[in-house]
Amino acid sequence: MIGSIDTRVRSARATVSDMDRGAQFVDGAAIVSVLLTMAAFLVAPAYTVFPLLAFFAVAAYGWKSHQANTAKLLMFLMTASTIVILGLITVYLVLRAIPVFQAMGLDLLFRTQKPLWSTSEGVYSLVPMMWGTLVTTVLAMAIAGPLGVAGALFISEIAPRWAREVIKPGIEILAGVPSIVYGFIGYVIINTYMMEELELANFGSLFGAALVIGVMALPTVVSVAEDAIGSVPESMKSGSLALGATDWQTIKSVTIPASFSGVSAAVLLGVGRAVGETMAVTVMLPHQQVLPDPIYDVFRGTETLTSLIAGQYGVASGNQMSALFAAGVVLFVTVLGLSIASQFVEAHMERKLGGSQ
Structure with a gap:
């Protein structure tokens, strides 16, 4: 009887270990597909749809088989994407504004004499x-x-x-x-x-x-x-x-x-x-x-x-x-x-x- 219990415990541990490995695989695949989507958008926009579809497929599979872990991952990716998008907007605004600052200097913000x-x-x-x-x-x-x-x-x-x-x-x-x-x-x-x-x-x-x-x-x-x-x-x-x-x-x-x-x-x-x-x-x-x-x-x-x-x-x-x-x-x-x-x-x-x- 004790041997039967040990067998069940080992079987449960193996099942949990397999689930953990499956969840890790889903996490890795989702992160890689997101990174590929961003890279494709910057380098080859025409091919952005393919890694994006791969991400949706991985997310759907993860939601079906590892829902709790996938939900945490999706929330993390949403938060991280918000920060990244805000950072990219900030950098883009500053880079596009640099030429006029180089031409006008602080007069851009303080000049009061005409013409303005x-x-x-x-x-x-x-x-x-x-x-x-x-x-x-x-x-x-x-x-x-x-x-x-x-x-x-x-x-x-x-x-x-x-x-x-x-x-x-x-x-x-x-x-x-x-x-x-x-x-x-x-x-x-x-x-x-x-x-x-x-x-x-x-x-x-x-x-x-x-x-x-x-x-x-x-x-x-x-x-x-x-x-x-x-x-x-x-x-x-x-x-x-x-x-x-x-x-x-x-x-x-x-x-x-x-x-x-x-x-x-x-x-x-x-x-x-x-x-x-x-x-x-x-x-x-x-x-x-x-x-x-x-x-x-x-x-x-x-x-x-x-x-x-x-x-x-x-x-x-x-x-x-x-x-x-x-x-x-x-x-x-x-x-x-x-x-x-x-x-x-x-x-x-x-x-x-x-x-x-």
């Missing part, structure tokens, strides 16, 4: 576009930030159930409206109104574009902030009310601090939406690569980094194309900085709410 942007003279300065992006972003978030957080608090903490069930789907629908629709409405209504009533020098202004971007960012801020506020444990709010605090005192002293990291993330997502908005500003702005005079005049028309790229990529070449890639690098660094800042805010709030300094 002249393809005939080979002069390129991103200062007007960076200023336009900054102004539209600040004005847009001055609209979307407070209104978005207030709307999220109303939906989560104040509105009756029937109102919440109507308002939240409506907000999510607004978030799905294409930006070109917002831009066209802004062009027809806001630009026309401001031109007729305020007699602007240009058909289009930073203020009008910022107003539209703020409305566009509002659903994003409301939706994300409402989720963050709704995730605050009910026990924390009930405890505050049990101690005699009013609803407003509970919202102010418990709900908002506890959800601050999520709310700040919502606002930063709105900022990212405002910084990266392209079609609305492309439609609404007059595409003049000049600084407003005076510089604080938000009713003047200029350009943003995104509208510059959208408006000129079709006819650009040489250093002009390189300057557009440099604008992309500035946008990339800006959004990266916002992402890092949001991580610092979240970490600080976790330490504060956890009781450590």
Whole structure:
């Protein structure tokens, strides 16, 4: 009997060993096929489909026979591919932007004397576009930030159930409206109104574009902030009310601090939406690569980094194309900085709410 048990144990161990070897084979074959796919895409694009089909075949076989191990491998490959793709995009942007930096130096980022942007003279300065992006972003978030957080608090903490069930789907629908629709409405209504009533020098202004971007960012801020506020444990709010605090005192002293990291993330997502908005500003702005005079005049028309790229990529070449890639690098660094800042805010709030300094 003991011998029979030993035989079964050895048989089970052999089976497990065979499964491990099979899983290792699937892992190796999948990784090799992915590497071959990348190599073919870079060297011989016409043959990329063959190693890609091999990867799908290996993944299908692994999913059928070694599902748990294959799932881990696929998740790893997805994560690694995200990092690799982001790295390749970064390297490509920087390499394409180098020629204009060699030609213009730091004047590309700091030149303020005219001409600021002249393809005939080979002069390129991103200062007007960076200023336009900054102004539209600040004005847009001055609209979307407070209104978005207030709307999220109303939906989560104040509105009756029937109102919440109507308002939240409506907000999510607004978030799905294409930006070109917002831009066209802004062009027809806001630009026309401001031109007729305020007699602007240009058909289009930073203020009008910022107003539209703020409305566009509002659903994003409301939706994300409402989720963050709704995730605050009910026990924390009930405890505050049990101690005699009013609803407003509970919202102010418990709900908002506890959800601050999520709310700040919502606002930063709105900022990212405002910084990266392209079609609305492309439609609404007059595409003049000049600084407003005076510089604080938000009713003047200029350009943003995104509208510059959208408006000129079709006819650009040489250093002009390189300057557009440099604008992309500035946008990339800006959004990266916002992402890092949001991580610092979240970490600080976790330490504060956890009781450590």
